[in-house]
Amino acid sequence: MGTLVLVAHGTRDPAGASTVDSITDAVRHRLRGVTVRVAYADVRAPDVTAVLREVPGPAVVVPMFLARGYHVRADVPAQLVAAGRSSGDTRLTDAIGTDRRLVAAAHDRLLAAGARPGDAVVFAAAGSSDEGALADVRLAAAGLAARTGADVRIAYAATATPKVADVVSELRARRQRVAVASWLLAPGQFQRVVAASGADLVADPLGAHPAVVDAVVSRYAGGHAPLALAGTHAHPCISR
Template sequence: MTLVLVAHGTRDPRGAVVVEEIAELVRARLGGVAVEVAYADVRQPDVTSVVRGIGGPVVVVPAFLASGYHVRVDVPEQIAAGGHGDVVVTEPIGSALVPVLRERLREAGWRAGDAVVLAAAGSSDARALADVAEVGRVLGASVGYVATASPSVAEVVAGLKACGRRVAVASWLLAPGLFHRRLADVGADVVAEPLGAHPRVVDAVLLRYYEARCFLQVA
């Protein structure tokens, strides 16, 4: 049973390095299970070509932090185009990763009393925005978006700074890329790094894989 780890994709080579690091850590934990990497957008290989080249059952784990267009529409369509008849797509991995956000904030220099802004990529999908809002609630943070949705991260930061607050931005992004680079210019006192190849990210991928494998065995 092959695990296909699907990331969004970025032109920043550092982003691809992070995805490959996560995949390698997953391989190490799974022993003899094959783990392939595919991208929903921007980079190759795409999901269609990867799935098409696999024989036997496939578990596709979207390495996304919310259930937006790519997870609900794009990835399933690419899988269907591959013509593979034995594929299970899991839920995205984001819901279990709030502790990583807190760790990245501390590493970046967050101080007790700082206002925290959760910086998410943004989406036109209301379900994805609801996912982000829930993460913000658990983190105790205001929410801002880098693209697509509003308010922007810069707007939220500016509002908090106008109240005299020191502001720390938590990056709700998996890997470096254009969106994270934009956070350098939002006016925050602290900007945390993306989640990266953190052990809890690996744990989240493995949890989705094992859930899907159990489903396949029962079915």
């Protein structure tokens, strides 16, 4: 099926880059014999265009994003086109965030952080100006609510509202113990914002959780979408 190109957002945080490397290594282990390359949509190099210009033959591009915002809808497709790729030799899959298994990963991280029944749960996402991305977040939060039985509140580290710290402050004012589930892939600026929210506990990002690897492998194996240049009406998120 060709080279697998994993697309991450990119971060200046070395721990974030290391997390992407860990996911990539796990995917390589699962897909023995498949060439796996990493590209970045923003902040870091190489970008998707540069990687695809180096890849001979067919390629499957998998966006490792938890919501289908600007980068997934417009930026990454534009970089594919800039590389001179067509739908005949390159396939762009859906973002991994729509895979329901990732909600289980977020729940695992929350439990590992020490969450317990009765906690007020905040679902912390990066944020976006794209309504489609916000809809993806709402769907994932509903999945976590079903798993925990809690009234899960959505909050954002940037761009959208309400902000994580504001929701945490409101819940703590009610004398509730607050647990924050991180709907982020890797450490970086957004996770630092979440960690500084004042919650009683904050879960780690999803990282190289087995469910993340499963989602990537599943996207590679099937569910491909033809290459198309999406509209650019949404605004890009801020740099990490």
